[in-house]
Amino acid sequence: MPGTTLERLLRRDRLLIAGALAALTVLAWLQMFLPGACPLTASGESASAASAASAGHALSPCCAARFGVAFPMWVVMMAGMMIPSVTPMVLTHAAIARRRAAGGAPFVSSGLFLAGYLAAWAAFSAAAAAAQGALQRAALLDGRSLSVGPWAGAAVLAAAAAFQVTRAKSACLARCRAPVGWFMTEWREGRAGAVSMGLRHGASCIGCCWLLMAVLFAVGIMNIVWGAALTAFVVAEKLLPWRRAVVWSGGAACAAGAVVLIWRAVS
DSSP, rough: OOHHHHHHHHHHHHHHHHHHHHHHHHHHHHHHOOOOOOOOOOTBBBBBBHHHTTTOTTTGGGGSSSOOOOOOOOHHHHHHHHHHHHHHHHHHHHHHHHHHHHHHHOOOOOHHHHHHHHHHHHHHHHHHHHHHHHHTTOBBBBBTTBBHHHHHHHHHHHHHHHHHTTTHHHHHHHHOOOOHHHHHHHHOHHHHHHHHHHHHHHHHHHHHHHHHHHHHHHTTTHHHHHHHHHHHHHHHHHHHHOOHHHHHHHHHHHHHHHHHHHHHHHO
């Protein structure tokens, strides 16, 4: 009977957590692409980036030149893109935490693990927002499409294609694809331990996906179609059983994209 009760609790937790993660993902995507535009001055700059951000327009491309707007844009975007792929890890953490609590250990919320994971991606978002601002100040990033020129875009895509077949990519991806094995070696006790695990797993995930996220600079940072495609691909890399086929197909797609951009540049 105790075992049956525990299994019932685990199933209930799994449904509740999966539902909460799905809701967070939907909210992030809605926040990214809600209609509306930032007020512009005559010079084309944001009249008030801070007030625009607080009004819910922080993610509109027209006012994404400033770090104070670009940073929350990237944070929300990375949350919407990466929460689906980390869901198995969060669910595994919840199951382990519940079983340990049933054995007398203090219960630790899986929200802390997720918070650590998203904090790691927030650090990545800060770097991406800084890069975006630097590119815009250097007139290398189009202010409307939020994409670099074809030659720079081709270089980003070529780099992403090459990275897909490296040992570093393979090592980081392996850590993302084995939730149970990862927690067996990386488990830390307590609330601080949950946050620490989230940070460390987030670092591995960044190591696996950072060049894929950089592809956004080539195709348009706020391009909803490419954002959705990259999200689906990252989930496929981590969940589908044909790891090598998925990874190499992504590399091939990036290489093909680089060729297309070069062709456009010279034609």
